[in-house]
Amino acid sequence: MTEPEWARRDLLKAHGMAKEVDALAPRVRTVTDGQEIFPGVRVRITAGHTPGHAEYVITSGGRRLIAFGDALHSPIQVDHPEWSAAVDHDPVRSADHRRRLVAELEETDTIGFGVHFADVVFGQVRREGTGPAWRPLDARPSEGER
Template identity: 80%
Template sequence: MADLTVDQGGRLRRPAGIRSIRLGDTKVSYVPDGDVRFRPLDLLEDTTDEVWAAHPEYLDATGQLVGSVGALLVEHGDRALLIDAGFGPQEHEGPQGPVRAIRGGALPQGLAELGRRPEDIEAVAFTHLHSDHLGWACHPAPGGDRPVFAHAEYLISEPEWERRDLLEAQGMAEQVAALAPRVRTITDGQEIFPGVRVRVAPGHTVGHAEYVITGGGRRLIAFGDALHAPIQIDHPEWSSAFDHDRVRTAEHRRRLVAEMAEPGTIGFGVHLADVVFGQVRHDGAGPAWRPLDA
């Protein structure tokens, strides 16, 4: 792996395109749906202006923290699983709060570029039930009235689905109703697809899930929103404003960072700009998060 420059070739300031890796007989691909711009001080409330002045490589020209929005396609033989479903064909701008702007809509095109149709997806496994992960599971296919993933089950951790009332209280009753007919709840440690096991890691939400994918002597941890930005690898004590339980999330993030530093372990963070696949290296040669293909 090559040494990285401080700004990692500008990749920390742009959203990711399609990227794929192989784990033995399993192919894993990031499928972009869009991007998000976070207000850094509002997203990571324990940071300061001085922190971001010292790390301008994470910010775009307007001072916003750049994030990706998308899904993870897992392919094993003819079978295909999707982890999360992007934001969907919509845009949103926030006049205040952590999200400055977010947009989606590109996921079906990305699947097509990877040679997959929505009907090829046998299941969509969610890390959690926030709108930027539910998008295309709740929106009909372009020009139609059927769900995009009409042939798929929706796999949601049991504790997450049991507390769907929290979503309804936040004005997401319509999304809950759209998901309900296809939901199958899953439990900690369950294998949901060849080489893919769910790991319930609450904190960001009450039943937030990670997915551990093994193959070819390696493992990949798709850690959902346990991390929103690569800088949290160096500072796991910095929790996101979106975390349901910030203390619990910080404790889990410390364990997760240590785990991703183990040999043969890869991390996948759907929001981590154009460095979604990476490994943790504490060698003093730069940021701890090293893009896998750097």
């Protein structure tokens, strides 16, 4: 768990999770921004969703995967990063982060993993029409990518 997230465990307790927090306490190992937690896997602490929301950046063979967790809750937020989820504790900071994240996901050889994206969890961001769009990895390429 990230250090800032664990430091604010009082928020979890305030939401009725005191028993769970107390049970986890002896087992929690905190990580810091940029820490390599496994070869090729780095923690990136991001702003807005929770005080210590984490993404994981996995690199191998010249490619990278960004597991962005709760930074994006729906593919529609790729085109509308200003739309926050109701649970974002800082909507302005979370929107700023989503804009940067979408730009990163547009980079060549970058794949995103969106745990909340139902059956299209692995994808890339590509420009379509007037803005960016989430393209599932198994989708056919758009006209510009052929």
